[in-house]
Amino acid sequence: MTAKSFPWKTAWITGASTGIGRELALDLAAGGVKVAASARSADKLAEVATMQPGITAYPLDVTDPQAVAAVVEKIAQNFGDIDLAILNAGTWHPTEAIDIDGEKAAQSMAVNYLGVVYGIESLLPRMRQRGLGHIAMTGSVAAYRGLPKSCHYGPTKAALNNLAETLAIELKREGISITIINPGFVDTPMTEVNDFPMPFLMTAEDAARQILKKLPRKPFEIAFPWQLVRQLKFAQLLTPASHVRTMRRFLGFNNKPRK
Numbered sequence: 001m002t003a004k005s006f007p008w009k010t011a012w013i014t015g016a017s018t019g020i021g022r023e024l025a026l027d028l029a030a031g032g033v034k035v036a037a038s039a040r041s042a043d044k045l046a047e048v049a050t051m052q053p054g055i056t057a058y059p060l061d062v063t064d065p066q067a068v069a070a071v072v073e074k075i076a077q078n079f080g081d082i083d084l085a086i087l088n089a090g091t092w093h094p095t096e097a098i099d100i101d102g103e104k105a106a107q108s109m110a111v112n113y114l115g116v117v118y119g120i121e122s123l124l125p126r127m128r129q130r131g132l133g134h135i136a137m138t139g140s141v142a143a144y145r146g147l148p149k150s151c152h153y154g155p156t157k158a159a160l161n162n163l164a165e166t167l168a169i170e171l172k173r174e175g176i177s178i179t180i181i182n183p184g185f186v187d188t189p190m191t192e193v194n195d196f197p198m199p200f201l202m203t204a205e206d207a208a209r210q211i212l213k214k215l216p217r218k219p220f221e222i223a224f225p226w227q228l229v230r231q232l233k234f235a236q237l238l239t240p241a242s243h244v245r246t247m248r249r250f251l252g253f254n255n256k257p258r259k
Helices: 019-030 042-051 065-079 102-130 154-174 204-217 226-237 240-251
Strands: 010-014 034-038 055-057 084-087 133-138 176-183 221-224
Touching: 010 019, 010 065, 019 034, 019 042, 019 055, 019 204, 034 042, 034 065, 042 055, 065 102, 084 102, 102 133, 102 154, 102 176, 133 154, 133 204, 154 176, 176 204, 204 221, 221 226
Parallel strands: 010 034, 010 084, 034 055, 084 133, 133 176, 176 221
Antiparallel strands: none
8 A cells, every 4th residue: 555545644554563453564564654653662662663663662551541632742843743543452361251351351341442532532633623633443353242251352342333323423523533453353463362163253454454444434334254254244234133043042052051
């Protein structure tokens, strides 16, 4: 994708030190976009910044609202207006329901949901003043229906999807576009802990390419891979009770409980 393909001059990406965020930062910078890259790991961010001259590192813990506001202010001072924000920071604790943990649930909500909210809170005043801006947030196909081992993760992504719908309804008249990005399984450090089959697993590079191919058109949703999306979109047509019965039967949860 060439520089002329991108409608943005500046972009801010959270969760940019690894995985999809890293590849998005590299691809956007290669296309001539000035990229502000944020993540908790200063060392990994510095490494990413050396790979493309258009990337500047802004280390950040997205669960700290004051720090988020300060970084947005600093980016605006150094780069000018943020045209595109990709709020991508996330965490994943695969956990069976019998091991549900309040601390892990709270940490997941703090990173996956509130980390996005804090970013939007800091971005909106500037974007509204300009009457222009594009905010994308990384959700997951796990948001579509309840899935095994997702008791901490799935609810945070379902909350993001609901938030995206709400914002998209209200912010269009302000000139602000909202996109929810719902990937399936992507080969990243986050998914390396998975001890179960990951159908249609794709690389972070391929995921970033799919996102940047569609994002300039400002769609409400970007979801992939299509095979997994189609299956889970069909599951959304089922009643909740039917979905639960189907998943129990298909995954063997009607058998004797684990000891």
